[in-house]
Amino acid sequence: MTKPRATLTELEGAMLGVVRLEPNCTAYRVRQVFLASRSTEWSGSAGAVYPAVNRLQVEGLIGESPEQDGRGTKTYRLTPAGLTAHDGWLCDPDRALGAGLDPFRTRAGFWFVLPPKRLHTFLTGLGKQIETRRDELLRELPSLDDGDAAMATLHVGLQDLRLDWIAKQVKKLAKDRATRS
Amino acid sequence: MTKPRATLTELEGAMLGVVRLEPNCTAYRVRQVFLASRSTEWSGSAGAVYPAVNRLQVEGLIGESPEQDGRGTKTYRLTPAGLTAHDGWLCDPDRALGAGLDPFRTRAGFWFVLPPKRLHTFLTGLGKQIETRRDELLRELPSLDDGDAAMATLHVGLQDLRLDWIAKQVKKLAKDRATRS
DNA sequence: GTGCCCATGTAATCTGTTACATGATTAG
């Protein structure tokens, strides 16, 4: 147990959350959760998870539960320090307020460099795909539990936001074309 | 000029976009744009930008413009290959569709582990801060040009989405408290 | 001439990715 860091990374915070929700779970189990998560924020790669678990243990935020089965399987739970750290991560307004990284938003700042016709075609096609995804999400929403449902709701909202934005841009493109002629 | 890669990173795409919008700009200028951007997606750190510029040049996506001033200042513009690559990056539906990394959304999946009272306090406080930011953004929106305005609009929409979500959660928390008593 | 901005870069470090390697347990 070395000195605790000031802040957890997003991955570490999420990992602590998984262990918190499912005490005595293995590192492997944490991986599965990320692997299965439809939001592809992290790949849950072994090369990220195992080193992170070791970091968190060295820093005293998680601890090994007494061994259950005969083989080397290690299961973890949050230590009191880990609980405090995770609460801090959850309730850090500066982090929570951040806009994050949105590939749609990033591109939106540059799309207008494209020729209007091409942009129109692309955006309408993209809109169709977004609708499809949105409906998929909406369909699986009822089967999700608290946490996943909360995230999925925000996910759907994001897709709606993008759809609205696209509709507005497409309308503007149409108007510009009318004006030009 | 080595063989071109299949895909550009988000940072590289954004950098190509900056150079595309402002031909014959310096690497330093690209840094300033990221440094000044209110969305803190990238820090525009020297250790990221200069190596990326070199990568893009080696791969033939940007080229040095003939030197203008006497000193070593290098300015860049997109090559035809760079233009094609950037168009591909802009119009890649798989990338554009991604949910990205949203610290709010990540936390939303875990917030419900907190005691209801603490969660209520935190969410209402967070809501206030989001409103403040939203209004700031809204105020500077009219002064922005095309690309920045497009991004800022999405930014505002994201804050609105979060506010709605928070309002819904807070209402549910109040109802739960009423039910429990 | 002093301090500030323009401009370019490197080094150490951190964290993530893919791909590989290994072995135990269980279901058919």
Place this chain on the structure above:
DNA sequence: CTAATCATGTAACAGATTACATGGGCAC
């Protein structure tokens, strides 16, 4: 027995961060 899944890890590599180092030009 054998294939899949559980389980743990490492190695090579990629990309970003901070901090440092350097130097030219310009305003006061």
